[in-house]
Amino acid sequence: MVVALWAGLALAIVAVLLVALVGGRSLAGGRSPRLRGLMVGTGAAVAAGVFATVWLPLAAFRPPVTAAAHPLSELEAYGRRVYTREGCYACHTQVARPQDWNVGSVSEAGDYAYQPWHLLGAGRVGPDLANVGGRYSDAWLTTHLKNPRATFPGSVMPPYAHLSSDELRAVVAYLQSLGRDKARPRLFTDPGRQRDFEAVEAAVPDRYAALEPKVAVAPNTANAGYGIYLQNCAVCHGDTGRGDGPRAATLARPPADLTRTGRQSLQYIYWRIAEGVPGTAMPAWKLTLHEEQLWYLTAYVRWVAAEAAQAEPAEPAEPGLAGPWGEIPARFAGLENPFRGQAAAREAGSQIWGGMCAVCHGPAGAGDGPAAASMVPRPADFTGDRYRDYPDSFFFWITTAGKPGTGMPAWEDLLTEEQRWQVVTFLRTFHGVE
Amino acid sequence: MGIRLIDGSSDSTARRYVLTSVFWLVLALAVGLVTAIQLVWPDLTRGIPQLQFGRLRAAYLNAAVLGWLSLAGLGAAHYIVPRLTGRPLWSERLGNWGVWLWNGALLTGVTGLLHGWTEGREYAELAWPFDLLLLAAAGLAGCNLLATVARRAEDELYVSVWYVVGAVVWFPVIYVVGNRTFVRVWGLHDAIVNSFYAQGLVGLWLTALALAAAYHLVPVLTERALYGRRLALVGFWGLALLYPFTGGVHLLQAPVPEWLKGMGVVASALLLVPVSAVVTNLFVTLSGRWDRVYRDIALRWVVTGGFHFLMAGALGAFQATRWVNWYLQYSQWMVAYHHLVLWGAFSFIALGALYHAVPRLLARPWFSGGLAEAHFWLTLAGFTLTFWSLAAAGLVQSAAWLSGSPVQQVVPYLKPHFVAAVSGAAAMALGQSLFAYNLYLTARARVERAPAEPAAAPAAFVPAGGGPGAA
Numbered sequence: 001m002v003v004a005l006w007a008g009l010a011l012a013i014v015a016v017l018l019v020a021l022v023g024g025r026s027l028a029g030g031r032s033p034r035l036r037g038l039m040v041g042t043g044a045a046v047a048a049g050v051f052a053t054v055w056l057p058l059a060a061f062r063p064p065v066t067a068a069a070h071p072l073s074e075l076e077a078y079g080r081r082v083y084t085r086e087g088c089y090a091c092h093t094q095v096a097r098p099q100d101w102n103v104g105s106v107s108e109a110g111d112y113a114y115q116p117w118h119l120l121g122a123g124r125v126g127p128d129l130a131n132v133g134g135r136y137s138d139a140w141l142t143t144h145l146k147n148p149r150a151t152f153p154g155s156v157m158p159p160y161a162h163l164s165s166d167e168l169r170a171v172v173a174y175l176q177s178l179g180r181d182k183a184r185p186r187l188f189t190d191p192g193r194q195r196d197f198e199a200v201e202a203a204v205p206d207r208y209a210a211l212e213p214k215v216a217v218a219p220n221t222a223n224a225g226y227g228i229y230l231q232n233c234a235v236c237h238g239d240t241g242r243g244d245g246p247r248a249a250t251l252a253r254p255p256a257d258l259t260r261t262g263r264q265s266l267q268y269i270y271w272r273i274a275e276g277v278p279g280t281a282m283p284a285w286k287l288t289l290h291e292e293q294l295w296y297l298t299a300y301v302r303w304v305a306a307e308a309a310q311a312e313p314a315e316p317a318e319p320g321l322a323g324p325w326g327e328i329p330a331r332f333a334g335l336e337n338p339f340r341g342q343a344a345a346r347e348a349g350s351q352i353w354g355g356m357c358a359v360c361h362g363p364a365g366a367g368d369g370p371a372a373a374s375m376v377p378r379p380a381d382f383t384g385d386r387y388r389d390y391p392d393s394f395f396f397w398i399t400t401a402g403k404p405g406t407g408m409p410a411w412e413d414l415l416t417e418e419q420r421w422q423v424v425t426f427l428r429t430f431h432g433v434e
Numbered sequence: 435m436g437i438r439l440i441d442g443s444s445d446s447t448a449r450r451y452v453l454t455s456v457f458w459l460v461l462a463l464a465v466g467l468v469t470a471i472q473l474v475w476p477d478l479t480r481g482i483p484q485l486q487f488g489r490l491r492a493a494y495l496n497a498a499v500l501g502w503l504s505l506a507g508l509g510a511a512h513y514i515v516p517r518l519t520g521r522p523l524w525s526e527r528l529g530n531w532g533v534w535l536w537n538g539a540l541l542t543g544v545t546g547l548l549h550g551w552t553e554g555r556e557y558a559e560l561a562w563p564f565d566l567l568l569l570a571a572a573g574l575a576g577c578n579l580l581a582t583v584a585r586r587a588e589d590e591l592y593v594s595v596w597y598v599v600g601a602v603v604w605f606p607v608i609y610v611v612g613n614r615t616f617v618r619v620w621g622l623h624d625a626i627v628n629s630f631y632a633q634g635l636v637g638l639w640l641t642a643l644a645l646a647a648a649y650h651l652v653p654v655l656t657e658r659a660l661y662g663r664r665l666a667l668v669g670f671w672g673l674a675l676l677y678p679f680t681g682g683v684h685l686l687q688a689p690v691p692e693w694l695k696g697m698g699v700v701a702s703a704l705l706l707v708p709v710s711a712v713v714t715n716l717f718v719t720l721s722g723r724w725d726r727v728y729r730d731i732a733l734r735w736v737v738t739g740g741f742h743f744l745m746a747g748a749l750g751a752f753q754a755t756r757w758v759n760w761y762l763q764y765s766q767w768m769v770a771y772h773h774l775v776l777w778g779a780f781s782f783i784a785l786g787a788l789y790h791a792v793p794r795l796l797a798r799p800w801f802s803g804g805l806a807e808a809h810f811w812l813t814l815a816g817f818t819l820t821f822w823s824l825a826a827a828g829l830v831q832s833a834a835w836l837s838g839s840p841v842q843q844v845v846p847y848l849k850p851h852f853v854a855a856v857s858g859a860a861a862m863a864l865g866q867s868l869f870a871y872n873l874y875l876t877a878r879a880r881v882e883r884a885p886a887e888p889a890a891a892p893a894a895f896v897p898a899g900g901g902p903g904a905a
Contacts, residue, residue: 016675023671030664032591035583035599042600042674046607046638049678050630053694054611057626058619061691069621084554087488093764095688099836109689112621120625120688122556124764124831125473125848127841148476154846156476162483283838 012051015044063109068179071114079174082167084119086160093121094178096130105131105179126157131179137373141172151374201268208271215295217266217302225300228293236281241304244404253280254406258301259308270298325394332397339425340392341434349426352419357427360407365430375407382430395424440530444522447529447578449795451509452788453873454537458501459781460870463863465494470820470859473852484548492547492559498776499557499635500568501540506784507643508536508575511598513791514650515579518595520587524578532574539567555628557635558612565613569606576602593666594650600674601642608634622690629684636775637677644743644780645669645712647787648736652716655733655790656726661718665711672708676701683754687763695756702754709747716740731806732789738814739782746775761836766848767828770821777817777862785813785869792873801875809869816861823854 022041026033033041072080083089096107107130112118121128136144143150145168148157163171215221230239236251238244241258248255256277261269273294276284285294327333339345354363360379362368367381380387399420402410411420428434472478472487479485516523523529543564546552552559560568579602583595612631619627653660660666682690682698717740720727727737749771753762762768789806793799800806827848834844 027667038599042603045674046604046678053630053681085550090488090491115621118625152842158476158487159480162481
């Protein structure tokens with residue numbers, strides 16, 4: 001190996017010298033080269049190029065195989081051949097770069113071991129597929145391949161309706177294998193819900209943990225941070241920091257509810273803003289904002305959390321209402337269903353359910369409607385015992401106000417109060433509450 | 435113009451190369467137009483596997499690069515070499531065989547691509563039997579040209595001949611390395627080899643063929659000697675020494691070794707030297723004769739191609755730098771750049787060569803000057819529209835991706851750009867159809883006086899199409 005390397009290197013040096021000799025001689029004399037000189041010079045030049053950019057990487061570039069690389073199963077290999085045959089690489093790359101957001105782990109050289117031909121891709125009209133495995137259900141991918149406009153209305157992907165069902169199954173299996181074995185980064189998207197705050201804090205790298213805040217937490221600095229926040233962050237985290245911005249519903253990982261970060265250190269918040277959160281759409285803001293701006297944002301986040309803690313007392317106003325359903329806002333807490341037990345209301349609720357709710361939650365409330373397969377998080381499954389002890393007011397609250405960070409919309413403006421109670425009446429029959 | 439496939443008459447090889455290249459030109463643009471429409475109307479060919487975007491794109495690329503540009507460049511080389519060496523082609527029969535072998539291999543290969551027989555590497559999609567046939571055809575053409583040069587009557591080797599020699603030496607090496615079906619390398623190594631091949635095929639083979647034509651046409655059409663031989667030497671050896679090392683720039687965003695990327699970046703930036711040497715040389719040769727660019731349509735094609743070549747060289751160096759590449763890679767900007775190289779630079783120069791060579795190869799003037807003018811302006815307008823709309827689409831994509839929009843959310847915003855690209859592609863396809871029609875009318879027109887021109891005679895300035903400059 002070493003001998004071959006040196007021999008190749010010597011050959012390349014001879015080649016470059018030959019080119020320099022032929023080219024240099026004719027250049028010095030200002031004469032046209034002779035035919036032999038031309039052939040030797042051009043041949044030596046391309047040989048040196050082959051050595052340096054083809055042979056040398058083959059000989060010297062031996063990346064360690066990563067956990068993400070794995071030989072494909074027979075079905076996946078067949079899918080890869082179909083993927084190649086149909087030219088999918090024309091619009092989809094398989095390289096996740098550090099600057100690409102929400103595409104998972106960055107591709108490493110060893111990820112590509114075992115690939116008999118490369119499918120890095122020519123460019124992106126559609127998304128990068130390096131880590132697509134596990135992001136969508138098989139049913140979703142099959143639908144998407146057959147009719148891309150059904151799953152993404154603006155898509156320009158060709159319909160692969162001509163693939164046989166075996167080919168479709170193989171392509172889906174192949175797609176699901178991409179990035180499948182890649183270690184997913186641990187997520188701390190919503191530290192407020194973490195029980196073990198110390199463990200979360202321990203994730204802060206030392207160089208961040210040692211930072212001294214450059215900006216004090218005060219109304220004026222929080223206001224300065226709020227200006228930066230509205231321009232950069234509110235689209236996902238919402239204008240009040242509750243993680244309910246307009247883009248939140250499109251993200252696979254919901255944005256953090258900043259009002260619940262009160263127990264985190266300033267350094268933790270600063271670190272999350274500066275470095276971003278791997279595996280989510282949260283970018284590394286140190287790339288686009290100055291250090292001082294990041295500290296103003298930190299001050300704002302702290303202020304929002306502090307305000308929220310004051311506005312919502314830690315103990316519920318009526319302790320008897322607290323349960324696994326969490327705190328029901330005062331506006332809904334304690335409301336009683338006016339239609340409880342009325343068959344006519346159940347019937348009316350059933351009508352509304354079929355038209356509005358069943359598409360996600362399924363006709364029998366099992367969270368298995370036609371749209372459910374593509375939703376993250378999945379729609380709630382109301383069957384079984386889980387919801388049996390919940391109060392009616394809980395369901396009325398969620399139906400009215402929606403659930404931020406999920407696909408559940410607020411029905412307040414679409415259904416009357418009476419209709420919402422009818423839906424709740426019907427819904428409760430799924431887990432046997434009449 | 436007999437119907438005989440193999441013909442030993444003088445210039446028959448060049449004639450066959452040129453005429454078949456026009457078939458590939460029209461085919462490539464027709465397929466390209468369909469793919470452009472599919473980006474706006476993706477359900478256009480729903481249910482027809484042979485006409486899906488991914489397969490058509492491979493067919494389009496191969497028709498454009500290995501069909502149109504390669505055959506037109508070889509046609510120009512077979513036209514130029516006998517005239518610059520003062521000897522007829524070594525063997526016209528061998529040359530004829532080469533033409534049909536190349537065309538046959540490519541036609542079957544591209545049909546195979548449409549039916550899903552592909553190796554899945556960009557520019558190297560053709561399956562191995564067609565690779566072997568194509569290599570044989572290239573070998574025939576190369577030996578023929580080299581033998582002609584070796585038996586030349588003139589002692590001096592003209593600049594065009596350097597590039598022809600370079601092209602025929604480079605092509606087999608690049609093609610064998612790029613299409614090594616039986617030497618399988620794994621994973622990223624395959625991508626590294628593929629990027630060497632893509633860079634070599636465009637940067638060495640197509641560039642050499644186009645510059646051979648440009649270095650012949652500019653002095654001949656302006657009736658002036660080339661401005662500087664030493665400048666030409668800088669351009670030639672600079673290209674030969676730098677281009678083989680640029681493979682890494684395709685993979686700046688992939689996890690390949692940094693030294694490979696660094697080598698590609700440095701070589702790409704240094705390429706500005708030979709590119710500017712070539713363009714300076716050609717344009718200074720033109721000084722004082724720029725009126726002929728307006729009057730002579732062949733020269734106009736070549737000079738417009740020269741401008742595009744300079745632009746492509748500057749953009750190539752610019753986007754090979756790490757930060758620019760970091761921003762623009764994988765977006766439609768790169769597609770726009772490839773249009774600039776393949777259509778703006780090389781195709782314009784090749785069409786200039788065709789406008790110059792066809793009247794001499796068929797021994798009759800162009801049938802219609804009006805069609806020729808329409809061809810030029812439609813192509814220029816169509817190309818410009820396509821290039822800028824795709825470049826703008828690339829900037830939209832890059833900006834949106836960097837601000838964190840998922841890729842699929844950006845796609846709807848590209849629609850206006852894709853619609854503009856369709857208009858551009860339609861204008862270009864229409865222009866090439868007019869050109870093919872003009873060629874057809876020219877070929878079947880009755881020749882009243884045959885200005886039989888001996889192959890060895892220096893080509894005189896004859897304005898094409900009987901335009902205003904006819905004198």
